[in-house]
Amino acid sequence: MKLVLFYHSLLSDWNHGNAHFLRGVVTELKSRGHDVQVYEPKNGWSLSNLIGQYGEQKLEELQQYYPDLETNFYELDSLNLDEVLAGADLVLMHEWNDHELVRRVGEHRTQNNYRLLFHDTHHRAVTERESMAAYDLTHYDGVLAFGEVIKELYLKEGWTQKAWTWHEAADTRVFYPHTKDSFDGDLVWIGNWGDEERTAELHEFLLNPVKELGLKAKVYGVRYPDHAIKSLAEAGIEYGEWLPNYKAPEVFARYKVTVHVPRRPYVEALPGIPTIRPFEAMACGIPLISAPWEDAENLFTPGKDFLVARNGEEMKQHLQTVLTDQRRAMDLMCNGLRVINRRHSCAHRVNELEAICAELGIAPTKISSTSNSPVAYAE
Incomplete structure (x- = not known):
């Protein structure tokens, strides 16, 4: 499959917890042979704060842990959706995106064949309901919600006709037990x-x-x-x-x-x-x-x-x-x-995402892949 993902930042986790899960999912998808393109806004607040406080060398350090990760920067005014979304099978739009971008991609979807999902990983659907209700999801195929209660809220409010629960999970390529020679504290x-x-x-x-x-x-x-x-x-x-x-x-x-x-x-x-x-x-x-x-x-x-x-x-x-x-x-x-x-690695979540793709009618030949996920450390 070709996947196009619009998220706040793949490169920066400064005050941006969603980057944790995103990195693990992108790495897992790529390991299965999928073509994954991530787009993040140029001069986004998380990356700007990271570079401003700690310098661009932190981005070089990130590559040591995630050598296959790369991102694309865009400016909303000049973003060419025909070019960016050409050949896409699945597009994911994270909820921390500009309302205008969410609307424009939805409208683009009406003239194209890809499947389009909105991904919600925050409590704003409850705490900032007016802002979340303003997202135009009319032409989206559904919502990925990181909890059952969020999923049910989208359905109850009529913000979407279809939704799936898609919990976050650990990226076990990076998050695994390290040797404990000594302790620095309790x-x-x-x-x-x-x-x-x-x-x-x-x-x-x-x-x-x-x-x-x-x-x-x-x-x-x-x-x-x-x-x-x-x-x-x-x-x-x-x-x-x-x-x-x-x-x-x-x-x-x-x-x-x-x-x-x-x-x-x-x-x-x-x-x-x-x-x-x-x-x-x-x-x-x-x-x-x-x-x-x-x-x-x-x-x-x-x-x-x-x-x-x-x-x-x-x-x-x-x-x-x-x-x-x-x-x-x-x-x-x-x-x-x-x-x-x-039950809770990014590999498990990609399995779930691939099952949703099948439900959405994406061709099985595009979904099928060979996983190179890391071996579990405990059974």
Whole structure:
């Protein structure tokens, strides 16, 4: 197949979590022999911030981890859709795109044979409903939603006639257990502060437990306001600023445990959507403890694949258990790794995407491919 993907950025994961999944999916598709062309806006905010703060050498570093990835830059005013979409079989349009681009590609679809899907990987369908409703999906073949609740919302609101649940997953070519020669500390957390969507939760489930237990901990992320950096210091937590996502597996290997603190919209309005961080942590074989979220779609087995802390006191208890009970920590590590390799890798998601392509009527001879996916690390 020839696939054309319009996303915010393939090259930059600075405050742009969707790049994680996108890189894994593109790599997997290419490994199966598909022709994949990614288009991202020239001077997009994520890539501009990355280069402005850390320099273009970070793009060279990315190529060491993803040697087959390349992107195309476009400017909306001069974008020639006839040229860009020539010969396409499937076009994916991510929800973080300009409304005008979404409309124009939809109109182009009416005069062409490719299949066109809208891909939603954010909570804005709930928290910014007016903006999402303004997307013109009239001529789209359907929506890929990263959770069942989002899928049902699109159908209920009449924004689309057809939708599929397409969860994010771990790119197991990059996210896998690394050798642990020694540890730099007890706990690591990788994530952005969250635009005040989880400030109280971060204090309850991360900062306070670390401080009260006297753990050696480090936090990575961007857009931390001054009060957040001060709070980290008061809790005795080192702040590591931005961490390229492809470096996360190496960092996980140097710590004994990590935590997941979901943003409030995912807890209150979007049950069943864990976001990509837990997938990646479990793929790296680090024990995971999560603040409350409802696994409404049975992606995992809470208590077996990871622990759930209902409050800050329970988080302290779970941390103590993982840090002192080696067998319990090993069980969590093995169970989490096993469920990722059995159900939640980017290879699994590409299998699902290929099945959707068949449902949409794309010729089987174009869909069929030979997978060169990495061998699972645990069974």
